[in-house]
Amino acid sequence: MKFQLNEKQLGYAMVAPALILVILVTLWPVAQSFYNSLFDYRLNDPSRSERFLSSNMDLERYANDYFYLSRDLEALEGQAPDPDDAAAVAEISQEFEAYHAELLEMDGLAEQYEEVEGMIASFTAIADRELKYASVENDWAEGFKAFLDDASEQLTTISQNTESEEFSVTAGNVAGSLDSVNTAVIESNFIGFDNYQRYLTDSRMWQSMWNTLLFTITSVFAELVLGLMIALLINRAFVGRGIVRASVLIPWAIPTAVAAMMWGFLYDGQTGIVAHYFEQFGLIDDASVLLSTGAGGMFSVIFADVWKTTPYMALLLLAGLQTIPGSLYEAAEVDGAGKWQQFWKVTLPLLKSAILVALLFRTLDAFRVFDLIFVLTGGGPANATESISIYAYITLFSQSNFGAGSVLSVIVFISVAIISTLFIKFIGSDLFAGKTGR
Amino acid sequence: MNKRAGIGFYIFLVVFVFFVMFPFIWVFLTSIKPPGEIFNNFRWFTSSPSLESYDNAINNRPLFRYMWNSFVVSTLTTLIAIGFASIAAYALTRLPIRFKGVILGIILAASMFPQIAIISPIYNFVTAAGLRNSYMGLVIPYITVSLPLAIWILATFFQKIPWELEESAKLDGASPFQTFRKIIFPLAAPGVFTTGILVFIAAWNEYLFALTINTSDEWRTVPVGISFYQSQFTIPWGDISAATVLVTIPIVILVLIFQRRIVAGLTSGSVKE
Incomplete structure (x- = not known):
């Protein structure tokens, strides 16, 4: 019997791979970002470089330290010149062994510990984090940490007060080993919504959000108005359409980072021609204003964005204009409508869906602006042009703070979701028209 | 499409294309200046064109x-x-x-x-x-x-x-x-x-x-x-201009050959027909 899919099953089979890929590379990471944002998660801090819902032991570190510490504590006891000190060390040693025994009694820990010990003995680094970390009871971890703090403090005092120099040095070393074991006990770094609370009251976050909104609204509005004007003007037959189209496409096609470098040169206070002309025409007091003041920086970024994207906007709107039948304008003229009325009563209503779709894509693009600002001003001067994406990037990768940075990522995501929902409400099902077929 | 294009329209077009292309023109003119000349004047055309910036752009990075x-x-x-x-x-x-x-x-x-x-x-x-x-x-x-x-x-x-x-x-x-x-x-x-x-x-x-x-x-x-290309202390505008020209050339070629297709692709998602 031949296995045959019917059309419907085939359809699902054909959509599935792409859909699964899309979900894997977008929805899953967003969920991860959200999960990360609930932790005090920092890549550059060994005790916080993983996300732990409960307390954990870094067994690799612990097993290594335990071997030496257990031996050193015993030796220290024998060395003590003062019987009081010897008794104190003996007590620490006993308690330490008791905690060790308790640890090994936990579920499956004895075997895991043995395996880790074996690997340490053969000098193998442990890459498998399932093996390296063991989840332990929170109470036990808390007690153990408190004990280690106490013991280390006690030994430090003893080492400072004793008369024997040799004993003093060894006691100091053992106190250091106790601190080292302490770092192997990792308490949960789950902090719930604390990060959110911190950022919702963070003035830098609100400043960058405001910068992003100012940039988005101003540049998209300017692009729409200019784009519409250009589209209306060039919506006619003329010689040289090809040249115009190509010159309009090139700014759109070059990488934003390259455009930002170019504009960085044009705005430069010493060698920049645009800054120079602006100064000559009296638009600015001094050529350096464009990149060294907050308002100048914001203007520069918006101007560069308008230069790069207006042509693209004009193209989208021009395509929309060309679908409006000329007969409508003839009819309007017969009815005595002027040019202005024709624009408001015929052009705009028929262009509405093209405008809204173009606005949707441009707004979202502008809201997540990163490379233009990052390359052109780096968010400066004094964070005056820092967008929310740049703030998130700096927190994530310059400060290696993945927990806090993820909060900012989630904030960007939620803002984008809100903007798209609003737009799609306006556009409605037009967006999908002509795509889903019969 | 019934409007006729007059002389005023063509003047507008030239100005428009010039503004859009101006950064490229200026960056290209800079890239063929000898590096020393970039920093001391705003002359458009250099009297002694040089490929030194291109040499640097390729060799420094x-x-x-x-x-x-x-x-x-x-x-x-x-x-x-x-x-x-x-x-x-x-x-x-x-x-x-x-x-x-x-x-x-x-x-x-x-x-x-x-x-x-x-x-x-x-x-x-x-x-x-x-x-x-x-x-x-x-x-x-x-x-x-x-x-x-x-x-x-x-x-x-x-x-x-x-x-x-x-x-x-x-x-x-x-x-x-x-x-x-x-x-x-x-x-x-x-x-x-x-x-x-x-x-x-x-x-x-x-x-x-x-x-x-x-x-x-x-x-x-x-x-x-x-x-x-920009380091913390110096900004080699000559190198940057030359590098910009070099990486823009493939894009210009791509756009010139495929401009009709690109426009069709860009507008396909946004316009109902």
């Missing part, structure tokens, strides 16, 4: 290596995205499956995802997989950008292909897969090609993933490589 990296990453991304997307877009526009609106909604939403919201988990994943500083380390995250874009544009193109041909192929006993291969694909090839160009350009221009994932200089792509 591995510019051609950046271009090769960008080319490989963008080509791989385009092939993968088009492969998956054309199959999915065909099924979405042609086959009687349910939840088309929901699926297209998910794809559109995915194309609107801010990259910053997904960069840290992707970074962790790429690091864990040992793919930092490699081509695949960028190709995988680029699926997030390219695949939804490709499906969205392709769905529009496929929708425009007349149904009748497919119906008659079906009557002649062709299976859906044969129909796709023999009828739809040849008709859809122009659309697929256009989508390919747009995906290629999007991948070529991507900055954030390239910046964070490929941090070693020999694996940098063009946008990131260019942005690293």
Whole structure:
């Protein structure tokens, strides 16, 4: 019997791979970002470089330290010149062994510990984090940490007060080993919504959000108005359409980072021609204003964005204009409508869906602006042009703070979701028209 | 289209094109100045053109290596995205499956995802997989950008292909897969090609993933490589101008050859016909 899919099953089979890929590379990471944002998660801090819902032991570190510490504590006891000190060390040693025994009694820990010990003995680094970390009871971890703090403090005092120099040095070393074991006990770094609370009251976050909104609204509005004007003007037959189209496409096609470098040169206070002309025409007091003041920086970024994207906007709107039948304008003229009325009563209503779709894509693009600002001003001067994406990037990768940075990522995501929902409400099902077929 | 173009219109056009092209013109004129001349005057044309800046741009940093990296990453991304997307877009526009609106909604939403919201988990994943500083380390995250874009544009193109041909192929006993291969694909090839160009350009221009994932200089792509020409202390504008000209040339060629297709692709998603 031949296995045959019917059309419907085939359809699902054909959509599935792409859909699964899309979900894997977008929805899953967003969920991860959200999960990360609930932790005090920092890549550059060994005790916080993983996300732990409960307390954990870094067994690799612990097993290594335990071997030496257990031996050193015993030796220290024998060395003590003062019987009081010897008794104190003996007590620490006993308690330490008791905690060790308790640890090994936990579920499956004895075997895991043995395996880790074996690997340490053969000098193998442990890459498998399932093996390296063991989840332990929170109470036990808390007690153990408190004990280690106490013991280390006690030994430090003893080492400072004793008369024997040799004993003093060894006691100091053992106190250091106790601190080292302490770092192997990792308490949960789950902090719930604390990060959110911190950022919702963070003035830098609100400043960058405001910068992003100012940039988005101003540049998209300017692009729409200019784009519409250009589209209306060039919506006619003329010689040289090809040249115009190509010159309009090139700014759109070059990488934003390259455009930002170019504009960085044009705005430069010493060698920049645009800054120079602006100064000559009296638009600015001094050529350096464009990149060294907050308002100048914001203007520069918006101007560069308008230069790069207006042509693209004009193209989208021009395509929309060309679908409006000329007969409508003839009819309007017969009815005595002027040019202005024709624009408001015929052009705009028929262009509405093209405008809204173009606005949707441009707004979202502008809201997540990163490379233009990052390359052109780096968010400066004094964070005056820092967008929310740049703030998130700096927190994530310059400060290696993945927990806090993820909060900012989630904030960007939620803002984008809100903007798209609003737009799609306006556009409605037009967006999908002509795509889903019969 | 009934308006006639007068002389005033052409003057406007020239001014408009000049403004749009001005940064390129100026950067090109700068790139052929001797480096010493860039810093002391605003003369448009140099009296002694020199290729010194080009020499520096190529030798101070591995510019051609950046271009090769960008080319490989963008080509791989385009092939993968088009492969998956054309199959999915065909099924979405042609086959009687349910939840088309929901699926297209998910794809559109995915194309609107801010990259910053997904960069840290992707970074962790790429690091864990040992793919930092490699081509695949960028190709995988680029699926997030390219695949939804490709499906969205392709769905529009496929929708425009007349149904009748497919119906008659079906009557002649062709299976859906044969129909796709023999009828739809040849008709859809122009659309697929256009989508390919747009995906290629999007991948070529991507900055954030390239910046964070490929941090070693020999694996940098063009946008990131260019942005690293400025050091903390000096800004070699001559080198930067020359490098900008060199990386813009391939794009200018691409645009000149394929401008009609690019415009068709860009406008296909936004205009109802």
